Amino acid sequence: MRLAKFAASIACASAAIVVDAGLTAATAATPASTMQLLDAAAIAARCDTELANVRAAKKAIESKKGAGIFADWNRLSMQFADFANPVYLLQNVSPEKATRDAAQACLEKLLPFETEMSQSEPLYRRVRATVPSDAIDKVFKQDLIEKFEDGGATLPPDKRKRAQEIADEVERLGLQFSKNVNEDPTTVVLTLAEASGMPEAWIAARKRDANGNLLLGLDYPTVVPFLQNATSEVARRKVWLAKNREGGEQNLVLLDRALKLRYELSQLHGVPDFATYAIKRRMAQTPAAVNDFLGKVQAAVDEVEARELAELREDKAKVTGTDPASPMLYRWDVPFHQERVRRARFQIDQEALRAYFPTDKSVEFAMKLAERLYGIAFVERKVPTWHEDVRYYDVIERLPSGKNGAFIGGAYLDLYPREGKYNHAAAFSVRAGSTLTKRTPISALVTNFNRKGLDHDELETLLHEFGHVLHGVLSKTRYVDQSGTSVKRDFVEAPSQMFEEWARREEPFKLFAEICPECPRLTSAQIKQLDASRKYGQGTRFARQREYAAYDMKLHTGVPPAAMSTWAELEGKTRLGHIEGSLFPANFGHLMGGYAAGYYGYMWSQVLALDMLSAFDGKLMSLDVGRRYRQAILAQGGQRPPHELVEAFLGRKPTSDAFYAEITGRRN
Numbered sequence: 194m195r196l197a198k199f200a201a202s203i204a205c206a207s208a209a210i211v212v213d214a215g216l217t218a219a220t221a222a223t224p225a226s227t228m229q230l231l232d233a234a235a236i237a238a239r240c241d242t243e244l245a246n247v248r249a250a251k252k253a254i255e256s257k258k259g260a261g262i263f264a265d266w267n268r269l270s271m272q273f274a275d276f277a278n279p280v281y282l283l284q285n286v287s288p289e290k291a292t293r294d295a296a297q298a299c300l301e302k303l304l305p306f307e308t309e310m311s312q313s314e315p316l317y318r319r320v321r322a323t324v325p326s327d328a329i330d331k332v333f334k335q336d337l338i339e340k341f342e343d344g345g346a347t348l349p350p351d352k353r354k355r356a357q358e359i360a361d362e363v364e365r366l367g368l369q370f371s372k373n374v375n376e377d378p379t380t381v382v383l384t385l386a387e388a389s390g391m392p393e394a395w396i397a398a399r400k401r402d403a404n405g406n407l408l409l410g411l412d413y414p415t416v417v418p419f420l421q422n423a424t425s426e427v428a429r430r431k432v433w434l435a436k437n438r439e440g441g442e443q444n445l446v447l448l449d450r451a452l453k454l455r456y457e458l459s460q461l462h463g464v465p466d467f468a469t470y471a472i473k474r475r476m477a478q479t480p481a482a483v484n485d486f487l488g489k490v491q492a493a494v495d496e497v498e499a500r501e502l503a504e505l506r507e508d509k510a511k512v513t514g515t516d517p518a519s520p521m522l523y524r525w526d527v528p529f530h531q532e533r534v535r536r537a538r539f540q541i542d543q544e545a546l547r548a549y550f551p552t553d554k555s556v557e558f559a560m561k562l563a564e565r566l567y568g569i570a571f572v573e574r575k576v577p578t579w580h581e582d583v584r585y586y587d588v589i590e591r592l593p594s595g596k597n598g599a600f601i602g603g604a605y606l607d608l609y610p611r612e613g614k615y616n617h618a619a620a621f622s623v624r625a626g627s628t629l630t631k632r633t634p635i636s637a638l639v640t641n642f643n644r645k646g647l648d649h650d651e652l653e654t655l656l657h658e659f660g661h662v663l664h665g666v667l668s669k670t671r672y673v674d675q676s677g678t679s680v681k682r683d684f685v686e687a688p689s690q691m692f693e694e695w696a697r698r699e700e701p702f703k704l705f706a707e708i709c710p711e712c713p714r715l716t717s718a719q720i721k722q723l724d725a726s727r728k729y730g731q732g733t734r735f736a737r738q739r740e741y742a743a744y745d746m747k748l749h750t751g752v753p754p755a756a757m758s759t760w761a762e763l764e765g766k767t768r769l770g771h772i773e774g775s776l777f778p779a780n781f782g783h784l785m786g787g788y789a790a791g792y793y794g795y796m797w798s799q800v801l802a803l804d805m806l807s808a809f810d811g812k813l814m815s816l817d818v819g820r821r822y823r824q825a826i827l828a829q830g831g832q833r834p835p836h837e838l839v840e841a842f843l844g845r846k847p848t849s850d851a852f853y854a855e856i857t858g859r860r861n
């Protein structure tokens with residue numbers, strides 16, 4: 194997923210599941226390229242049997258002796274994920290509430306199995322006794338040993354049992370948390386007058402009540418344009434507050450409980466806190482390294498943010514006819530005034546961009562970019578899916594002759610909002626690949642786009658998530674547990690963040706003109722303006738991202754403080770302050786879905802993303818570099834440490850220069 198979107202200025206965030214939150218790999222040695230579709234009855238009927246089957250398979254490999262444990266583990270991991278991953282996806286995307294509920298109930302049963310694997314002493318012994326035959330097996334062995342250590346295989350029995358209980362409860366809390374956000378029934382009622390400033394198409398697309406009032410849900414295509422364009426401050430405040438309360442007070446209780454449990458887990462392992470426990474397995478290695486990084490980010494963006502907010506305040510004074518020194522700037526003002534300043538200064542109107550980027554054509558653009566850069570082809574196939582809007586594509590090799598070659602994997606696209614659906618943007622791994630078993634990967638792109646067209650931020654979101662999909666689908670790892678996006682959490686965003694750049698440059702946009710000759714076309718000057726407009730607001734955006742990351746670190750350092758009051762205090766010290774009644778932590782899904790003590794990873798990954806970009810030397814459509822990148826980074830998944838992958842791709846040690854230039858708006 195992208196960054197946590199809301200609470201901040203709109204420019205910021207998109208939270209989400211990202212990639213493999215919780216569950217690991219995926220499926221069986223079936224040649225099928227598509228996933229099995231299960232309804233509520235099928236999930237309920239099969240759940241216990243599937244679980245019994247994997248438990249039996251685990252028992253069988255525990256009693257085996259000698260070599261072969263890596264292949265055994267791989268098979269078992271696939272068997273488990275073949276059932277669990279589709280269920281996990283359906284819990285987030287099924288249009289049927291009964292299916293989502295059945296999926297959640299089933300996941301609660303299935304999730305303990307992962308901990309059971311990582312707590313198995315016999316499996317641990319087999320792994321330890323295995324001598325790796327090459328560098329890939331060496332990394333895999335190390336990964337497994339860490340999994341056993343973190344899961345509790347090395348703890349005394351009473352502590353091990355408690356570690357399992359904690360892991361299970363934290364997973365259950367996470368499922369409930371995201372369900373509360375996805376299914377939040379809040380509707381904001383607005384009069385037509387309160388929607389002043391909104392384009393007619395937006396107004397026409399809204400539901401109405403009997404009195405003709407507009408009924409607003411909390412999905413992005415509804416909320417984001419409203420905050421950018423609605424002239425009524427009172428109405429913006431109403432909508433902003435509703436969005437920031439998504440998930441509700443109930444989620445604060447779940448979050449506090451998860452924090453306590455994670456702390457307890459760290460104590461079982463004899464480390465000071467959860468941040469230490471989690472970060473030691475990542476690129477950053479220690480909380481001190483993360484805090485140091487966040488300090489540097491703050492120092493870099495502080496003045497930029499102050500300058501940007503002063504400009505927005507000035508704009509508000511102009512609009513409201515007050516003294517420039519006096520108007521208070523609130524969080525619901527930021528997107529609105531940023532948008533006004535962007536329009537005036539760069540002649541960029543986000544709403545008007547939708548005509549340039551029709552949603553269908555934008556998706557085709559993302560696929561064509563990947564086809565050219567990586568020598569592949571997307572071929573649509575009609576297959577059964579969970580909703581009529583969902584599309585499926587086979588991904589195949591495109592030979593130099595122009596003919597189609599071997600089948601690589603599959604991709605589902607679920608693009609538009611609907612009731613009860615996962616409400617951010619994310620890529621789900623439905624099935625992870627393994628060369629050992631000739632198993633091909635499947636990924637699913639899940640977004641909530643406007644049906645007609647995308648604004649520029651959404652076009653970037655599309656390419657970002659598509660970057661995750663490609664990381665999954667183009668993976669050629671030996672083992673499923675190292676496939677695609679199964680990399681270190683503070684590296685996972687790098688390929689997706691890098692791919693956003695293809696929505697910012699003239700060369701790739703030429704391809705858009707090929708795909709849609711009838712679409713209005715951006716001139717070179719407009720593309721430059723678009724990028725300048727994007728950079729406007731970087732200070733505010735990265736200051737906010739740093740706050741999120743610092744908050745996440747604070748919650749996971751030492752004995753956990755209460756989540757809500759800690760947020761109110763931390764946010765209260767920022768330039769825009771804390772808004773009484775807002776509940777950002779209740780919908781900060783990253784904290785519950787795999788980014789605990791890991792939100793910093795977005796910015797950490799971006800250092801590497803922007804550095805890797807330098808290999809293209811400004812020529813984003815370079816086939817040579819594209820193919821080299823596919824082999825060196827995307828195909829490798831997690832089978833080599835990220836710093837080695839990046840260094841091998843760049844031919845030098847990574848640097849953070851491009852990142853600091855980007856966050857201060859200096860990068861060209």
Ligand SMILES: [Zn+2]
Pocket residue numbers: 194195196211657661686689
């Ligand atoms: Zn992402």
